[in-house]
Amino acid sequence: DVKVTQSSRYLVKRTGEKVFLECVQDMDHENMFWYRQDPGLGLRLIYFSYDVKMKEKGDIPEGYSVSREKKERFSLILESASTNQTSMYLCASSLWGQLGMNTEAFFGQGTRLTVV
């Protein structure tokens, strides 16, 4: 079974702190994603990566950065946490699809981040 593991289920951080959210997948997937989920807004894509050291901005990249130094690990970084970044963060991975088609995504259990 594919496993996507997020480093924390719950996290509480102070405003201004630098926050690292880690995600590891064990199925050699090329694609990895970070979403945030807020009530009434669904899932919004922050960043995604389709290869080591490659990254592309999603719909809401402001205030975030990412790092993918190894294929299995994709880190989301909040450079200076703010209260409006309090949210559920979901990591996902998928295989590279042929002919540009996307494939089934596997999700981690989510990290509920509270910034106080």
Place this chain on the structure above:
Amino acid sequence: SQQGEEDPQALSIQEGENATMNCSYKTSINNLQWYRQNSGRGLVHLILIRSNEREKHSGRLRVTLDTSKKSSSLLITASRAADTASYFCATDGGAQKLVFGQGTRLTINP
């Protein structure tokens, strides 16, 4: 930008009844996927339907796709309490990424 929009936003039915959720999207797609999310957890993939398919079944799930209307529906037959969850459709966002709608929150009452 969100590609898919689910309808209704919330649905409450009795156990044993069928549940139907709809998804509309804006631009042409290669495929459409449905996911389920139990409260406070990650999403689980349910089914993928390609743009050249009109209907697909998986157990008690039936998905239809109408590319001319840019819409899809998810039917859950003979619902059970364990089906209580949020359901999301996801479409191509270009370049391997998935774009999700806001979801339908389904409650199955015993």
